[in-house]
Amino acid sequence: MAITRLGPNQDITAAKIAGQINFKNLIINGDMSVAQRGTSFSSMSNGQFITDRFFYDRAGLGITAVFTGSQSTDVPSGTSFANSLKMDVTTAQTLGPSGGTYFGVTTKVEGYNYKLISNQVGTISFWVKSNLTGTYSIVFRNNGNDRVLVEEYTINSASTWEKKTITLPTFTTDGTWNYTNGMGVSIFFCLAVAGDNDTSTIGSWISSGVTSIYGSSNNVEFASSTSNEWFITGVQLEADTSASDFEFLPYDVNLLRCQRYYYAHEDNVARVGRQLSSTEGGYDLPFPTVMRTTPTFTYNSPSSDLVQVNGNNQSPTGYDSARSNFGTKSAYIAVDYSSNGAGNNVSCKIILSHSATSKKEFDAEL
């Protein structure tokens, strides 16, 4: 990041601050560089996050298609991107006219951030690549699910990175929108949609039949062949009539922004705690940033951790959710183990395992 130094009596002009980070991109992790959950997910179920903030989104009847989603290193040449999100069809399915079915990838913008573009014209830009050329669509949806906007883009050349830019109509204030810590707007990159869930109204906000609109009637049938792959990176949504260069953030800043929504603790660190009884000890675990809302807690493989009391090692058998506390800034976790003979208030040391399979997960995704 270049820094322009201003002398005394010099005005700050647009030219002087051009290129400085100003968080203009409302999409978090648009460069797909953060993947806290893992880098490849086969046979994905609905809602599976692939890279942080981007998840596999599907619904409908009779779904047989199967996808693998992954963080890829296939990126547009000549750019600074290091990663993309890849969708790969592993079991094919053609949707046809009915079934209410759709497949795609969604990211959601929190209301506090969405507010920055509300009632303004926006532009979305991204790099995309697929062997399957043709028309694809993007669906913008509000919190109340009573306004939807469908836009189209075309992949012109097979297996070639192409940059797409779409200027959007003013984000309407009609309907029910969230401007705080709820979902401000969801952005669905449609890969396939059944005929009873599509629309031919492109480029303007729709207020009728919104709950059954998930793509354009021109959308390709991406799931029709196991040869099909789709890559995307550099997703940027900004309040402007044209797209500017993708705003790269330092990795730590990007990671921290992702951790507002999901935090996986997998550091090999020790926490000091205190026994609540001879079979239970509690410790504090602070979060790196304030989470969006009270998170869901998942304690994977507690027995991989270690509790030390009076010099004796014990493996936890689980945790006691009734004596644990989960806030937006930290968690207090009460772990269970077999009796060690020591009583209440005896200090204990809890050594947390460094392993992707034993991580503690805190999920406050939209």
Add this chain to the structure above:
Amino acid sequence: MINSAVYIYDEFGNKVYIDVTYSGEITRTVPINNENRHYQEILEWVENGGVIVDNGA
């Protein structure tokens, strides 16, 4: 897919979490909070006939 759900009370006797077991034997502690997506899933599961076990405080 949710297999079972149990209300969890805190030390003040307040109903604060739901321990949810999913197929695959994953267990999550979900806060009773409308802004939490897993809680929203539980509400949907209840609408479709699921029952949250309440063992009291």
